[in-house]
Amino acid sequence: MIAIVVNPSMPITNLSDAQIKAIFTGKAKNWKAFGGPDKQIVVVIRDQASGTREIFDKKALGATDTKVVESAGSAIQCSSNGVMREIVGSTSNAIGYISFGYVNKNIKAISFNDVAPTVKNAATGLYPIARYLHLFTKGEAKGAVKGYIDFMLSDKFQNDIVAREYVKIKDVNIK
Amino acid sequence: MSEGPGISPAATMRAMVTGDRDRWVKLLMFCCASVSFLGVLLIFLFIFRESLPAITKVGIPKLFLSTDWRPASGHYGMLAFTFGTLFTTVAAMIIAAPLGIGAAVFIDQVAPEKVGRGVRRVIELLAGIPSVVIGWFALTLLVPFIRSVTGSSGFGMLAASLVLVVMSLPTITTLSAESLRAVPVELKEASAAMGATRWQSIYKILMPSAREGLIIAVVLGMGRAIGETMAVQMVIGNASQATASLLQPGSTLTTRIVQDMGEASGVFRSALFAQALMLLLLSVFLIISIRLISRERKHA
Structure with a gap:
């Protein structure tokens, strides 16, 4: 499963699928619109080759095999979960997504459509950004x-x- | 080498080894030269062939002159990355050229010989540090520093440019020092005899005399900066946008290639080769400009 993560200092605990889509496609640019501080949103995504990105694009952004959802052009691309955690953990206005096992105290996993990213919610299918390996x-x-x-x-x-x-x-x- | 009937191969060999050693050495040298020449030619042809599908399917305007890079939906414009390469290189040169030439003047003219040699060795050592080490260093120190000072993510053109300063500094410094040393000592003595101070000599006599050499040093430093991949990729943020803001993440041609080549296929892959072609063209342009500068120097 994949958790949507922000910096622990970001006072945001939940985002809807529409909000996530607006943020990751670059339409929304400021945290203010989502109840956060008046700061630019730094979007961090994974590289083209990443399976994490493929599943996130499909299950969170609504991409399909035929319909592509393009990420924001200003998004920082990183090539591993470790780097993702490093960037989001040290940048106060960043948002990204990460393999659930990598979540630690340096980053904060937030709810998606009011469903918390827990093992239980993923197992029951309630939390949708998950897949079989x-x-x-x-x-x-x-x-x-x-x-x-x-x-x-x-x-x-x-x-x-x-x-x-x-x-x-x-x-x-x-x- | 024609062999008549009845002469054994061994005898032929012996004759060649003893009698035609010169010719063998010539042949060997010719082979060495051909291998490198053909190697370069092959690389050119290969890159051109691999980028042909993108050139024909996407078209030159949309491939080379568009900043729209969205490979998943068939947009392969590379201009944002060409711009990124030029932007970071020029930004790096603005810092590295005065720094490198200044260091060269110090090494060659100002410092006592022992100190100058010491500084020179250290700068040469900098050239030997693998770029991945410099990149990692920048990732753990420079990026957080930029982040804390500016409040941006820290990744971006500024971090990349500063990394390129470090990467190109040894080239610029050593070559500049060489060209300063090549200025005839009589010129300097004459200048001193006319009552010029040390700084007047350096600015009015030494620097103008070594001008072409200094320019070539900077151009070669640019070549180093344009080709740098690993260290830049680690700190530039690898965003696909075109940006002239120092604090925004972006990409260069090299970082885009290394970022995407793993999973690319078809036209996407070919578009990356077209970016390699663009890089080659930039290098060729630099080499030609060096030739032109050197020719000017010979005629002067």
């Missing part, structure tokens, strides 16, 4: 590949590794 195999998985997939599905792996940054597969119910 897939594994692909050539034909039916067998041998070591099957062993590896079974290992990833095991309770131990799901609890110890997956739950740290993602949502456990048995908790997920995204349509």
